[in-house]
Amino acid sequence: MTQNRADGTMTQQMRIRYFVMNLIYHNTGKSVKVPSTRELAKRFGIARSTIQLAFEQLIKEGYLVCRQGAATMTNPLSHFVLQPETRNPLIGVKLYEGDAFYYGANFWRAISSVATELTERGFNIRLLMNAATTPESIDREVHESYLDGMILIDTGLEYINAARQAMPCVVIANSPVPDLPAQVLRSQDQAIRHLSRLLHTRNCTRGINVTNPLNNHDDYQVVQRLAEYNPDLEFRNLALEDIRKEMQENPPDVIIHFEQYAEILQKLVDESGHDILLVSRKAPVRDQYYNGYYFDFPMERMGRTAVDMLESLLAGQKSLPVRTIEAELKQWRKTKI
Numbered sequence: 001m002t003q004n005r006a007d008g009t010m011t012q013q014m015r016i017r018y019f020v021m022n023l024i025y026h027n028t029g030k031s032v033k034v035p036s037t038r039e040l041a042k043r044f045g046i047a048r049s050t051i052q053l054a055f056e057q058l059i060k061e062g063y064l065v066c067r068q069g070a071a072t073m074t075n076p077l078s079h080f081v082l083q084p085e086t087r088n089p090l091i092g093v094k095l096y097e098g099d100a101f102y103y104g105a106n107f108w109r110a111i112s113s114v115a116t117e118l119t120e121r122g123f124n125i126r127l128l129m130n131a132a133t134t135p136e137s138i139d140r141e142v143h144e145s146y147l148d149g150m151i152l153i154d155t156g157l158e159y160i161n162a163a164r165q166a167m168p169c170v171v172i173a174n175s176p177v178p179d180l181p182a183q184v185l186r187s188q189d190q191a192i193r194h195l196s197r198l199l200h201t202r203n204c205t206r207g208i209n210v211t212n213p214l215n216n217h218d219d220y221q222v223v224q225r226l227a228e229y230n231p232d233l234e235f236r237n238l239a240l241e242d243i244r245k246e247m248q249e250n251p252p253d254v255i256i257h258f259e260q261y262a263e264i265l266q267k268l269v270d271e272s273g274h275d276i277l278l279v280s281r282k283a284p285v286r287d288q289y290y291n292g293y294y295f296d297f298p299m300e301r302m303g304r305t306a307v308d309m310l311e312s313l314l315a316g317q318k319s320l321p322v323r324t325i326e327a328e329l330k331q332w333r334k335t336k337i
Contacts, residue, residue, distance in 0.1 A: 010130050012046045015144055016054035019044075022146035024063060024074050028087060034064065034072045089148035089314060091123045094155050094163075098141075099131035106259065106282045107153075110172070113303030114151050121307060138162045149314055151306050168313035170306045181319040182309040184302060191295050191329040192222060195279060196229035198293075198329075202277060204253035207235040208246060210261055222256055222281065222295075240264070247272040259283060262290040262332075283332070290334050295327040 010018070019040070023032050037048040037055070044051075055072060058064040066072045093114055095107060103111075111127070118125050128150075132141040135158070142162045149168040152160055160177060163169045170182040177183055209223045223235045233254075238246060240261055246252070251274040257265055262284035269276045278292030302325045309320050 010141070010144070012044075012050050013054040013057070015044055015046065015140070016040060016051050017058065018144055018146060020054075020058055020063060020074070024078060025090065025146070026087065027074065029076050030074070031065070031076045032074045034074060036071075088122050088124050090126060090146065091118055091310065092126050092128045092145055092147040092150040093118075093153070094128040094150060094159070095153045097131060097133050097156055097159060098129050099133055104260070105285050109299045110153055110302070113299035114153070114172075114306055115303075116300075117303040117307040118151075121311070123307075132159060135162075142166050149310050151310060168310060170310045170313070172302060172306055176322060182313055183322050184306050184309065185322060185324045186297055186302070186327065187324050188222065188225075188295055188327045191327040192225045193229065194329040195293065196226055199226065199230055199233060199254060199277070202253065204230070204277065205232050205234065206250070206252045207233055207254045207256065208243065208252045209235045209237045210240055210243065210255060210257035210265070211237050212258060226256075244268055247274065247276070252276060254279060256281070259285065259294070262292070263288040266290045266292065280332070288334060290332050293329055293331050296330045297327045298325060301325055
C-alpha cells in the first residue's frame with residue numbers, strides 16, 4: 001500500500017480520506033455521491049491507483065458504499081454526530097510547525113488548556129501534527145483539513161498568514177503579529193518586575209543565563225529585561241556543562257535556566273554550598289527536586305481567552321482587541337525524598 005507523502009505533510013491517501021470524511025461530516029445521515037477517481041486524480045494530482053486504495057480502505061471501514069455499475073456514495077449510517085442538524089464546528093489546533101521531535105510538559109499544558117475549553121463548548125478538534133514547513137505543505141494542510149477555524153500556538157508567520165486568509169484564526173504567541181484580527185499574547189513583564197525586586201532585595205550582582213543549544217532568542221529576553229531594571233546585575237551566558245566549574249571559581253547570585261535543567265541545577269547548587277537563587281523560565285516537571293522560582297503562565301485563562309475570541313470571530317466579528325495574559329512569579333519547593 002503506497003503511503004507516499006505529497007511534500008512532507010499528510011500522505012496522499014490521507015488527503016483523499018480527509019476529503020471523504022469532510023463530505024460525511026457536512027452531510028450527516030445523507031448518502032452523497034463521491035467524485036470519481038478520475039475527477040479526484042485531476043483535483044489532487046494523485047494517481048488513480050492511490051485513490052482507489054484509499055476508497056477500498058474507506059469501504060472496508062464502512063464509510064463508503066460502492067456497487068458495481070453505480071457511483072461510489074457515502075454511507076448514511078456512518079456519521080459523526082447523532083443529530084444531523086447540530087453539526088459542531090471543527091477547529092484545528094496547531095503548535096509550532098508540527099515538526100517538533102517531541103512536545104514537553106509545558107507545551108502539552110498549552111494544548112490541553114485550549115482543547116479543554118473547545119470540547120466543553122461543543123467544538124470538535126483536530127490536532128494538526130504534520131510537518132508543514134513549505135508554502136506547498138502549508139497550503140495543503142490549511143485547505144485540505146476542512147476546518148471551520150484554527151487556534152495557532154507559537155506558529156510561524158508564513159503559516160499564520162495562510163490560515164488567516166482561509167478561516168477565522170486566533171494566535172497565541174509571545175509577540176504581536178501585525179494586522180491579525182485576534183491574538184492572545186503571553187507577557188512576562190509583571191513577573192520580571194517582581195523578580196527584579198527580589199534580586200534587588202538579595203543584593204544580586206552576578207548572574208548566569210543558561211543558554212539553549214538551539215540558541216533560541218527566548219534565552220536572552222528575560223536577562224535583558226532584568227538588566228534594564230537592575231543596572232548593577234551582570235549576566236554571563238553559559239551552557240549547562242560549564243555551570244559546575246563556574247560555581248566553583250566564581251559563584252553567581254542567580255541562575256536563569258530552562259525548566260528541564262531544574263533538578264540538575266538544584267543538585268549543583270547543593271554541592272557548591274553557596275546561596276544561589278534559581279529561576280526557571282517555566283514550571284519544572286512535576287515532582288522534580290527543586291527549591292527556586294519559576295514563571296507560571298495561567299494556562300486555563302489563556303485557553304479560555306483564545307476560545308472566547310474564536311467564538312466571536314465565528315459569530316461574525318471581524319477584529320478583536322489584543323488580549324494579554326501575564327505570567328506570575330511563583331516559588332517551587334520540593335525536597336529530596
